[in-house]
Amino acid sequence: MTATIYDTRSYRAELSANPLFADLENALAMADRADAISAARFGALDLHVESKPDNTPVSDADRAVERAIRETIAERCPGDAVYGEELGKAESTGRRWILDPIDGTKNYVRGVPVWATLIGLQVGDEIVAGVVSAPALHNRWFAVKGGGAYMGAGVDEAVRIHVSHVAKVEDASMSLSSLTGWKERGDRQQLLDLTDSMWRLRGFGDFWQYMLVAQGAVDAAAEPELDLYDMGALVPIVTEAGGTFTDLDGNPGPWGGCGLATNGLLHEEILAALR
Incomplete structure (x- = not known):
């Protein structure tokens, strides 16, 4: 390999x-x-x-x-x-x-x-x-x-590897695994409005979208329902690559049952858009 x-x-x-x-x-x-x-x-x-x-x-x-x-x-x-x-x-x-x-x-x-x-x-x-x-x-x-x-x-x-330097949401590429779960959280419309304002949306899914954030190929990735085993290995890779990994309330790390990874520059704006 x-x-x-x-x-x-x-x-x-x-x-x-x-x-x-x-x-x-x-x-x-x-x-x-x-x-x-x-x-x-x-x-x-x-x-x-x-x-x-x-x-x-x-x-x-x-x-x-x-x-x-x-x-x-x-x-x-x-x-x-x-x-x-x-x-x-x-x-x-x-x-x-x-x-x-x-x-x-x-x-x-x-x-x-x-x-x-x-x-x-x-x-x-x-x-x-x-x-x-x-x-x-x-x-x-x-x-x-x-x-x-x-x-x-x-x-x-x-x-x-290092995250991207994209600083504007309208220039950013985001990846999602699916839309399932966002409705239950009550923020699917906010998610759709956010992605409509972005340069590109793709569904690479699972671990891969977070690794693409870490290597600078994608600028943000998010999932509404995750377990610790889904995120544990991802967090140090994203953060050591210069990115930010939190739950959807902004709490750092893999402990919140959901995840948002970005290049750091976009993090607060994306969090705000999803609230």
Whole structure:
């Protein structure tokens, strides 16, 4: 896996001085193990899919990926808690891994290649590292607190990324996953009015729209209904790339059950438009 259209290089020397470097390397190793499982099962004729109580799908690949990551955590980081979508949501013990084994399961089971494994590390009340690995897109994004955000296979083959510098809403590009949920929040009309005033609206969806914000290709992305495992890995990547990530009330981080990521310059104006 590599960001082949970019000139990648090694950032090991810079990142190795970061106190969280070992955790980042562990997260990247978890992603390697996850990719081997998810990529092998993508498009498999015998993929088993069932509906969870919330009517969302889960496949045997989702559970196998999360199980493998949990095994790696137990081997490398014994004592760390795990909050995962499929196999249990533990309370934090001071250090907690936030896992979405396959973000975009609906895409995964339909053969759409936009899906990824999300791995975040929470220390105290902060998410300090994140890895988003999308093998079907042949790409990966990662970040560590104080160390910047990157796109590429790993610390030895990456390019540093940064959000855009677009400062006007009328010049901005925004991505949404869908319109579902905005009506229940009571702000769908505000959302439509906002997007009507923008340069461009697209629906890249799920993790990908937030990574596009982080790499400067999209200026804003939002979703009205999210869990911690949907956002944990995304937050450090967006913020280390120079962006802003809050809930729709403006509270920073992945704790509010919804998310808005922007390049920072547009954040307050978009929040105000949605209120």
